[in-house]
Amino acid sequence: MNQHPTLAFIGAGNMARAIIGGLISNGFPAAKIRASSPTIDRLADLKSQGLFVTTDNAEAMSSADIVVLAVKPQMLKAVLQPLAAAAARNKPLFISVAAGITSQSINKWLGGDQAIVRCMPNTPALVKMGANGLFANASVSEAQRSQAVSVLSATGLTLWVEQEEQLHAVTAVSGSAPAYYFLFMEAMIAAAEKQGLSKEVATQLTLQTARGAAEMALQSDVDPAELRRRVTSPKGTTEQAILSFQANHLDRLVEEAMQACAARSVSMAKELGDD
Numbered sequence: 065m066n067q068h069p070t071l072a073f074i075g076a077g078n079m080a081r082a083i084i085g086g087l088i089s090n091g092f093p094a095a096k097i098r099a100s101s102p103t104i105d106r107l108a109d110l111k112s113q114g115l116f117v118t119t120d121n122a123e124a125m126s127s128a129d130i131v132v133l134a135v136k137p138q139m140l141k142a143v144l145q146p147l148a149a150a151a152a153r154n155k156p157l158f159i160s161v162a163a164g165i166t167s168q169s170i171n172k173w174l175g176g177d178q179a180i181v182r183c184m185p186n187t188p189a190l191v192k193m194g195a196n197g198l199f200a201n202a203s204v205s206e207a208q209r210s211q212a213v214s215v216l217s218a219t220g221l222t223l224w225v226e227q228e229e230q231l232h233a234v235t236a237v238s239g240s241a242p243a244y245y246f247l248f249m250e251a252m253i254a255a256a257e258k259q260g261l262s263k264e265v266a267t268q269l270t271l272q273t274a275r276g277a278a279e280m281a282l283q284s285d286v287d288p289a290e291l292r293r294r295v296t297s298p299k300g301t302t303e304q305a306i307l308s309f310q311a312n313h314l315d316r317l318v319e320e321a322m323q324a325c326a327a328r329s330v331s332m333a334k335e336l337g338d339d
């Protein structure tokens with residue numbers, strides 16, 4: 065990025081902080097980032113990193129090039145409606161990371177005719193290992209699409225989807241998915257402790273193995289199934305673990321979990337949206 069746009073984060077919680085952290089560690093100037101949320105004390109650490117912070121959402125977004133909407137989906141309508149006049153004046157690019165809520169609802173709450181990119185990010189953005197799925201509404205220009213990619217790719221992989229509905233699946237496979245891996249790590253650490261390892265050794269080996277498997281799969285020219293077969297010696301140890309997972313229908317468990325996740329994204333859009 066040669067010329068950095070001015071970014072305003074409306075909402076400065078877990079997801080906003082992960083994106084902000086990724087951007088700053090990638091060289092994005094803190095002075096070009098603003099953040100707003102209702103409690104000034106909770107913004108002190110961002111201020112000490114050089115961000116402009118405020119409790120006034122309209123002040124945060126005034127003359128910003130990009131406004132990142134990072135409040136809970138339940139809050140979005142109440143947060144956006146008072147910003148409609150400023151949106152009509154400034155015409156920034158809005159990037160919403162809110163799960164479920166459609167660009168149509170967001171556009172309506174902002175008074176209409178707004179350029180909106182919906183992004184489903186995930187918290188590994190903090191360590192520049194995020195995975196972002198993006199969808200742009202019809203008002204987003206080519207230059208704004210490039211601007212969105214340029215900002216978000218500083219936090220990790222950034223891919224467009226053709227249809228907005230596909231963001232439900234993106235939420236299931238990447239937005240929510242760090243939690244699945246953390247849950248799996250928790251279970252592995254607990255099981256290794258039961259087998260006699262200390263918590264520290266169990267944790268270090270679990271995390272390094274997760275990192276190694278992901279890095280190897282990323283660098284490999286064969287798919288994860290083949291990499292699994294290469295670990296699994298006939299009549300060896302791995303085979304017993306894999307047979308146990310299969311007997312307990314791991315694939316069905318994963319499919320059901322991801323369906324439940326995507327279904328919640330659909331139902332949140334209906335409950336909280338204005339389509």
Ligand SMILES: NC(=O)C1=CN([C@@H]2O[C@H](COP(=O)(O)OP(=O)(O)OC[C@H]3O[C@@H](n4cnc5c(N)ncnc54)[C@H](OP(=O)(O)O)[C@@H]3O)[C@@H](O)[C@H]2O)C=CC1
Nearest residue numbers: 075076077078079101103134135136137161162163185239
């Ligand atoms: N967490 C994740 O892994 C992911 C989250 N998302 C999406 O990101 C969004 C934020 O989630 P997350 O960061 O987890 O939630 P958090 O609760 O951590 O953050 C929400 C932020 O919004 C602030 N806020 C509350 N009310 C207002 C208001 N009226 N005006 C401005 N800011 C306000 C909160 O301030 P305060 O704390 O002071 O109340 C807080 O800083 C959600 O829409 C979620 O769907 C998307 C992908 C992944």
Ligand SMILES: O=C(O)[C@@H]1CCC=N1
Nearest residue numbers: 162163235239240241
């Ligand atoms: O759990 C949630 O609703 C948010 C959206 C994706 C990840 N966290």
